[in-house]
Amino acid sequence: MNTEQDLLDRYAKGTLSAQETAALEERMKQDPAFREQVEKHLSLINALRFYGERSRLLKTLDDAHQEIETPVKVVPLARPVGWKRYWMTAVAASVALISILGTLFMTRSLDTKQTAIYKELRRNVEQIKKSQKLMMEDMAEVKEKPKPSPEAYAGTGFLISSNGYVATSYHVIKESDSVIIENARFGRLKATIIHNDPANDVSILKIEQKLDDLAQPLPYTLSMTEANLAEDVYTLGYPREDIVFGEGSVSALTGFKQNPNAYQVSVPVNPGNSGGPLLNAKGDLVGVISGIETGTMGAAFAIKSTVLMDVIGQVTVDSVALPLTLPKQNTMKNSTRVQQVKRWKDFVFMVRVYKN
Amino acid sequence: MAYYFDELIVSEIRKKNEGVLRELYKTHYAMIVNLVCTNSGTEQEAKDIYQEAVLAFYERAQQANFILTCKIKTYLYAVCRRLWLKQLQAKKRFQGTLEETESFPGADEEALNAEEKEKQFADMKTALEGLGEPCRSIIEDFYIHDLSMETIREKFGYTNADNAKNQKYKCLQRLKKLFFDAYKDH
Numbered sequence: 325m326n327t328e329q330d331l332l333d334r335y336a337k338g339t340l341s342a343q344e345t346a347a348l349e350e351r352m353k354q355d356p357a358f359r360e361q362v363e364k365h366l367s368l369i370n371a372l373r374f375y376g377e378r379s380r381l382l383k384t385l386d387d388a389h390q391e392i393e394t395p396v397k398v399v400p401l402a403r404p405v406g407w408k409r410y411w412m413t414a415v416a417a418s419v420a421l422i423s424i425l426g427t428l429f430m431t432r433s434l435d436t437k438q439t440a441i442y443k444e445l446r447r448n449v450e451q452i453k454k455s456q457k458l459m460m461e462d463m464a465e466v467k468e469k470p471k472p473s474p475e476a477y478a479g480t481g482f483l484i485s486s487n488g489y490v491a492t493s494y495h496v497i498k499e500s501d502s503v504i505i506e507n508a509r510f511g512r513l514k515a516t517i518i519h520n521d522p523a524n525d526v527s528i529l530k531i532e533q534k535l536d537d538l539a540q541p542l543p544y545t546l547s548m549t550e551a552n553l554a555e556d557v558y559t560l561g562y563p564r565e566d567i568v569f570g571e572g573s574v575s576a577l578t579g580f581k582q583n584p585n586a587y588q589v590s591v592p593v594n595p596g597n598s599g600g601p602l603l604n605a606k607g608d609l610v611g612v613i614s615g616i617e618t619g620t621m622g623a624a625f626a627i628k629s630t631v632l633m634d635v636i637g638q639v640t641v642d643s644v645a646l647p648l649t650l651p652k653q654n655t656m657k658n659s660t661r662v663q664q665v666k667r668w669k670d671f672v673f674m675v676r677v678y679k680n
Numbered sequence: 681m682a683y684y685f686d687e688l689i690v691s692e693i694r695k696k697n698e699g700v701l702r703e704l705y706k707t708h709y710a711m712i713v714n715l716v717c718t719n720s721g722t723e724q725e726a727k728d729i730y731q732e733a734v735l736a737f738y739e740r741a742q743q744a745n746f747i748l749t750c751k752i753k754t755y756l757y758a759v760c761r762r763l764w765l766k767q768l769q770a771k772k773r774f775q776g777t778l779e780e781t782e783s784f785p786g787a788d789e790e791a792l793n794a795e796e797k798e799k800q801f802a803d804m805k806t807a808l809e810g811l812g813e814p815c816r817s818i819i820e821d822f823y824i825h826d827l828s829m830e831t832i833r834e835k836f837g838y839t840n841a842d843n844a845k846n847q848k849y850k851c852l853q854r855l856k857k858l859f860f861d862a863y864k865d866h
Contacts, residue, residue: 329849333822368856369823375804376824378735378797381701385731388702392709523720584769 332362336369442580442625444495444525444615447478447563447596449676476679480561480600480613481505481529483671484636485648486541488531490515491632492599492675493614494522501680503529505673507567510535513673519639524585525614525627526635528648529675542651543667544607546636547629551587551610553577559591559613559626560665561600562674569665570597572622574610579625580617586625587611593624599675602626606657607664686752693741705734708753712760721764729767733759736794750784758784762791807858815851822848 334340335348352359453474479496483489490505497503497517506512515529551557551574558571572591579586589602593613602611611626639648656664692700709730716726733756740746808816814836821827821835829841829848838844 329845329852337826364856364860368852368859371800371804371859372819372823372855374797375801375808376820378801381698381735381738382731384698384701385705385734388705389709389727391702392706584765 332365333369335362336366441618442615443618444493445479445563445593445595445598445613446493446496446677447594448476449478450474450476474678475676476500477677478562478596479598479675479677480596481673481675482560482599482601482609483542483673484528484546484609484632485650487649488535489518489639489648490529490531490673490675491612491636492527492529493612493627494520494525494527495614496599496675497527497529497677498522499679500677502678504676504678505529505531506676507670507673509670510673515675519635521635521638524631524635526612526632528636528639541653542671543655544603544609544671545651545654546609546633547604548633550577550628550630551604555610556605557589557591557602557610558661558665559593559597559600559602560669560672561593561597561613562672563594563596565674567669567672568597575623579627580615583625585631586614586627589624589626590622591624592622597624601668601672603664603668605661606654607659607668608654608657687748689752690741690746690748693738694746701734701738704752705730708756711753711757715757715760716764719764719768721768725764725767729760729763730756732763732794732798736790736797739797740790740793749786754784755787755790758787759790759794762787763794766791766795803862804859807855807862810858811851811855815847815854818844818848819851819855 331340331344331348335345340348348362352362477496477500479492481490481492481496484491498520500517503515503517504512505515513535514532516532517527518530519528521527553574553576555574556571557574558569560567560569562568570592572589574587575590576588578584579588587602587610589611591602591613593600593616597613598615600613601609602613604610609632610629612629612632613624613626615625617623617625636648636650656667659667689700689704693704709727712730712733713723713726716729717723736759737752737755808819811819818832818836821832822829827835829844832838832848833841833844836844836847838847
């Protein structure tokens with residue numbers, strides 16, 4: 325056993341004589357099992373050598389890194405004395421002032437010049453109400469009673485679980501004091517935010533009261549695979565007080581500035597559509613509408629359902645007490661789109677956000 | 681196209697001049713820290729992918745058929761960018777932009793290669809750690825540090841060369857199993 329081992333080691337190190345090498349190679353030709361053994365040995369030794377070499381190099385790099393991190397010695401400047409000091413302070417202050425004003429001016433002018441920017445699609449209700457109120461006052465001098473906390477923003481959300489979990493966009497419900505969701509079938513329901521993921525722009529809400537007429541599982545599933553380019557998709561949302569349908573297709577498999585967690589879709593969307601479901605031909609959820617690119621026609625973005633699934637995974641870890649049971653079966657895949665929408669609209673909500 | 685200064689670096693690296701490797705490392709580190717830290721990463725993460733990329737370049741340069749097709753800076757930037765994008769994608773933490781200011785054809789392939797090497801390195805590291813002592817030292821001394829069997833026998837206090845060889849053989853068999861089992865899993 326040892327002699328064979330020696331032979332292999334010496335072969336790996338290249339110290340066999342020509343005669344021995346020839347004999348070994350001949351034997352490898354004859355005996356496939358032996359050949360495999362030799363090859364395995366060689367690849368292991370190569371991996372070992374690679375490991376050794378790389379460990380050594382890593383150490384070199386770490387040493388170099390140490391040198392980078394060594395703080396540079398700061399040589400203190402000789403302090404100026406007397407009036408010179410004040411003079412210099414005054415000069416420094418005016419330079420700072422000029423540069424601050426200059427930057428302010430520049431950035432403001434840049435802001436207006438920028439054409440392609442990402443725009444989140446929550447509806448600013450407060451603004452509409454305010455202008456409406458002003459109009460009313462103008463016309464009839466009627467003063468509305470001031471509400472304690474006016475509705476500030478509105479977006480869309482949808483059920484992801486029959487026990488009352490709702491997904492929406494994070495930017496819709498951020499800065500909120502309370503959230504009310506509403507649709508034709510369930511009316512107004514109070515919801516609490518149980519999980520926020522600002523990075524992925526996804527939030528999970530939980531309806532506070534128990535929904536008795538939701539004992540059966542949801543008729544759609546959340547797609548675990550990514551959608552295909554050019555796939556037909558549609559969305560339901562609340563850009564107005566009524567539910568609105570929009571359709572189109574997946575135009576790119578990445579979002580704004582190549583964000584790999586989103587799709588670009590050619591679905592008409594407006595402020596208020598944020599958080600709405602993006603559905604495929606079967607009626608399965610493939611994305612969550614999140615924004616548009618201004619300055620580009622028909623470029624809307626939706627966070628991928630695979631990302632949503634990931635976020636949901638974090639929620640179940642966070643709160644074991646409230647199991648989030650995902651729907652497992654799609655029972656509407658053979659229906660026409662009209663029928664699909666008829667069933668889906670019961671599970672899409674307007675999300676009303678209140679803040680003080 | 682010729683990049684005289686870069687080609688000088690490559691030729692020194694091919695001579696395994698580690699001083700040049702260190703200087704190269706130090707030259708572009710700030711660029712990658714900036715890339716990663718402005719794109720929701722930490723300095724530690726920047727350091728890890730940068731080292732991966734530098735080593736990939738070092739190994740690539742050792743190959744006989746290696747030709748420099750772009751500036752080394754471009755190579756390192758493009759490979760790090762790919763690696764970082766992948767990590768972000770895996771972590772689902774992509775927030776902003778990762779602009780492609782410099783790139784060269786084959787950056788994806790290089791990144792893939794770097795990742796594969798990294799995996800092989802990690803697998804071997806785990807396998808060796810699983811091996812325990814004195815096996816690990818015996819294997820490293822013989823196959824990596826190229827010590828003779830006689831030196832190893834003395835170092836580990838075996839009475840004769842055959843015992844030492846037997847021990848080394850057993851260790852190697854175990855390592856073979858540990859390493860290839862892990863390798864198969866990928």
